[in-house]
Amino acid sequence: MSRIVYVNGAYLPESEGKISIFDRGFLFADGVYEVTAVIHGKLIDYEPHIERLERSLGEIKMGWPCSNAQLRAMHEELVKRNKIDQGWIYMQVTRGAADRDFKFPKDVAPTLIAFAQSKNLLDNPDAIKGVKVVTVPDIRWMRRDIKSVMLLAPVLGKQAAYEKGGFEAWMVEDGMVTEGTSSNAYIVKDGRVITRPLSEKILAGVTRRSLFRLAKENAVSIEERAFSPEEAYEADEAFLTSATNFVLPIVEIDDKRIGGGQPGPVSRRLREIYIEEALS
Ligand code: PLP
Numbered sequence: 001m002s003r004i005v006y007v008n009g010a011y012l013p014e015s016e017g018k019i020s021i022f023d024r025g026f027l028f029a030d031g032v033y034e035v036t037a038v039i040h041g042k043l044i045d046y047e048p049h050i051e052r053l054e055r056s057l058g059e060i061k062m063g064w065p066c067s068n069a070q071l072r073a074m075h076e077e078l079v080k081r082n083k084i085d086q087g088w089i090y091m092q093v094t095r096g097a098a099d100r101d102f103k104f105p106k107d108v109a110p111t112l113i114a115f116a117q118s119k120n121l122l123d124n125p126d127a128i129k130g131v132k133v134v135t136v137p138d139i140r141w142m143r144r145d146i147k148s149v150m151l152l153a154p155v156l157g158k159q160a161a162y163e164k165g166g167f168e169a170w171m172v173e174d175g176m177v178t179e180g181t182s183s184n185a186y187i188v189k190d191g192r193v194i195t196r197p198l199s200e201k202i203l204a205g206v207t208r209r210s211l212f213r214l215a216k217e218n219a220v221s222i223e224e225r226a227f228s229p230e231e232a233y234e235a236d237e238a239f240l241t242s243a244t245n246f247v248l249p250i251v252e253i254d255d256k257r258i259g260g261g262q263p264g265p266v267s268r269r270l271r272e273i274y275i276e277e278a279l280s
Helices: 024-028 046-059 068-081 125-129 152-163 206-217 229-233 265-279
Strands: 004-007 010-013 031-039 086-094 111-118 131-137 168-173 176-180 184-189 192-195 222-224 237-242 246-253
Touching: 004 068, 010 068, 024 086, 031 046, 031 265, 046 068, 046 086, 046 206, 068 086, 068 111, 125 246, 131 152, 131 237, 152 168, 168 229, 206 222, 206 237, 206 246, 206 265, 229 246, 237 265, 246 265
Parallel strands: 131 168, 131 246, 192 222
Antiparallel strands: 004 010, 004 111, 031 086, 086 111, 168 176, 176 184, 184 192, 184 237, 237 246
16 A cells, blocks of 8 residues: 655655655755654654754754644644554655755755654564664764764664674674664663663663653663673663664573573563553
């Protein structure tokens, strides 16, 4: 079934959704994006995603492509037109189409595109079995706090993980895990969750932010510090968070079984709590 996508103000069948070959997102990865999960037709954590979009746009010196209300209406319209029960909305803003020149073009409208993807997020078999992660060097640029469409390093990292039977790659810099290629990284030791503090070295995950609030409400303590792969191998549990995976247990890191190879109680509980709230 053909999807209805959004391109610069128009809702079109996906085969008709086209952008210029001169688009700066295509030529320079000069743009930012957001992915918002949908459960039972409802956008999850929509406001924090839009706050982060605003920050990303500001950091790359771009203005808003449309009003806040239009952006929300676009998300809701895509859910409706594509009859999305579970899945997500991907949206991308670029600095627009212009002659190829590194410096910012003058008087060019940004490109705003979005599409919906249907996927069963609640009954995810990976959440029951747990997933495998492999470590790779973090070869990204220095501003990972910006949700940039420049994703070649994550593509290479994820592919390396996939080729070793992994679901995700954890990126390592100066001997410490930064984050996953498209997720934040956590270990659990003696009931305490450990994750890297926010900085320009990682993306401030929206799911991470919700997890912090829910953990506090449920008396789960979180320690914000970097950890090494070696410490992770010895952890009681490990998990990742992202908008479309929620809280996903990890049972193997670099061929080392974590927590006896089963999703651990803290990870399972946090997933349950996150989903409970999303459904409420
Ligand atoms: N870190 C990176 C590098 C990501 O690309 C993502 C999501 O795509 C995340 C973390 C998780 O962020 P969120 O929870 O907002 O999906």
